[in-house]
Amino acid sequence: MNILFVCSMNKWRSPTAEKVLRRTEGVSVRSAGTSRKARHHITVSDIRWADVICVMENKHLSRLRADFRGEVAHKDLHVLDIPDDYQFMDPELIELLQDVVEPVIQARQARG
Structure with a gap:
């Protein structure tokens, strides 16, 4: 399973997620920013690489839908609601x- 983590600047939240989740068996991770x-x-x-895209806030989801409408239309998207704090x-x-x-991860694995 390929998971892409997205925040604004790709400095703190999404790189932390990438580093922490890198150790998860059966999961490959990347991170990126919308800015x-x-x-x-x-x-x-x-986006094409990702099976699952996890964004930190709703504004990141909105940006993805605005900039990559066709690419994200059928992606498994999740808003994690993690503020830039x-x-x-x-x-x-x-x-x-x-x-x-x-x-x-568990929900995606259950679906196969």
């Missing part, structure tokens, strides 16, 4: 990510 100034700006290639590898962020992403 043109992001460390890694999301591309069509990222954390630094990279913040212990609270790690715990929150584990709590909200694990059910997404």
